[in-house]
Amino acid sequence: MKALVIGASAGLGRALAQQLGASGHELYLVASDQRDLLPLAQDLSLRYGVTVHCAAIDLADLDPDALRHQVLEKMPSLSALFYVAGCAFNQDNGPVPAVVADRLLKVNFTSGARIINAFLDHLDAQPRGLVVGIGAVAAVRARGDNMIYAAAKRGLEFYCAALRHRYNRRPLTVQFYRVGYMLTSMLGGSETPLPAAAPEKIAAHIVAHLEDDFGMRHLPGWWYWVCLVLKLLPWTIFKRLSLEAPGR
């Protein structure tokens, strides 16, 4: 497999890049800072003998066609795209400055949709194309916290579900993961009401199920039940739920 990982410099994206590299897959890594990407690319190619390319791109200022050109030039037979990037800000619980709203929407949704869109015809033409989107349990039911973040994640989730429907008779597989709390810098060391998972564990699950056609999954799996309860809670109870807990 030849994989493009967007948001590969830290957290889950870095863990995924490491595990895909360890499995021998050629990689193209994208994040915003070359200082983080280059060492990772060097490490993976030295440890696992795989070819690793990387590019520093700000997803809030994206030219998807340029990215497509850049990636396919280096990796003409790209077969998998992982959109892992995300960003969240504590102030996302009321009105936020326009630039913040813009960044939240772009990084968590529109840049994802635009990148996937730019590679769709190419991935569809592969014998076993794969698109993996990473969302968040925060998007399961709207709360007055992480509002734009959750809305954007819901957008990405919806788009991936639509893709799965569109391509269900084609060899292209579309997977989407609703991820719960992870011990990454996005959480910033905050206390969480439910346990946070190591990104390496989440990545290991994703890498072990690259062949599966399941649509959407919760990771870790027990979040399915939490999300179900959250969805079914009557509004009179739901509206009283604490707004303090981080809701990534």
Added chain:
Amino acid sequence: MSESSRGPLRHFTCVGAYERCQAACMEPDRYRALLALPANKPVIAMGAGLSLAGAGFSPDALTVDMRHFNRILDLDQNGMTLHVEAGATLASLFPFLADRGLMIAVQPGHPGITIGGCIAGNIHGKNQYRIGTFADLVEGIRLFHPAHGILDLDRQRHADVFELTVGGCGLTGILLSARIRLHPEAGRSCLVRHTPVAGMQEAVQQMKGQQQHEDFMYSWHDVTPFGGSSGKGFLVSGRFVSGTHERNGWRNHPPLNHASPWPLPVFNGLTLPIINGIYRRLKQGYAGTEDLFTSLFPFAIMPSYFHAYGPRGFIEHQVLIPDAHIIDYLERFLALAHDFRQSFGMVSLKRFRGERKLLRYSGDGFSVGLHLPATPKAIRFLAQLDEIDTQFNGIANIIKDSRLSASVVAAQFPEYVQFRERLATFDPGRIFTSMLSRRLAL
């Protein structure tokens, strides 16, 4: 930046638990975050946190946990050098190097220790007589100091800062990466032999005669009433041999969760003599082939050793005594231990060869290492031992002993003042600070 915005508070405990505190901590995973550290706030880097003193934390300083900066940047197989980020652990590098027939020849006693910790502590392995200490393997360092930016240091460029940084306990800045000289892989298994000795002085004589021929050598002694007046024990010698590589240990060794001791001190004045006696009888005379992991890291495979001292913890004391004085020194040490009826969890000797410099634990002589339950009696014992160490021209290992005082270190290290002055010249604001640096007035 308010305290809370500098990162959440974390409880820090040195191995042995004698120095501990709560401090702000950040765990950067991007260069952007690391290089944005302000130039006017106290800070200190932390590797794996496996020091036996409070070297990587202080109540007033922000601890920067370097665990994410652990990538291999380059391997020059012909030049036999590895360029690696400072947060990489020895365990993560060993299998990678072994697959290429290479190794880092100086391995301290735990595989979780990081390259940054090895450099800042100028650590030693079990073969410093032949290979030297970690300082001898460091070819270059990339250091970050908020006031100076990123500096590339080696024995030519910024040689002065390079010298201060190696064995400098993280006080010159944050090590980003280092170029390490490699050795050909010595073997994948180890022929280990435990030769009984009647006492510590005999161990010294035997080491003098045999050290040249062994890949590693140290001794273990039973300094309790059961061990006789001179500390019966055995010499542990090892020779690397070919064999199959056991990888499991490197990947899955149990973490040393030293912050969670057992609720009661199972190792205490009553039990230690019995445990020492049983251990000596079980282990002396042993000979066998061990995988490299087991022979290099005897403590890593039994983390409960550290928990058994209970909540009060233990103190490690290590002193390097010149060859010329070691026999007389041991006599005084044994007499003091006898007078105090002092119990030890471990007493060990290692032979050293090298140059004394700044505050590094290096030089010619024999290193005497002790583990003692951290009781008030042990503290009094060690205070007297400090005086004897100083009389015999010994130097203590500052990164291992969590109760050493500034006056003792100043008396033992001729370059103590020079270290402080050179550090202050490089960093007049002295923002890198730890419990250790405060205790030693550095």
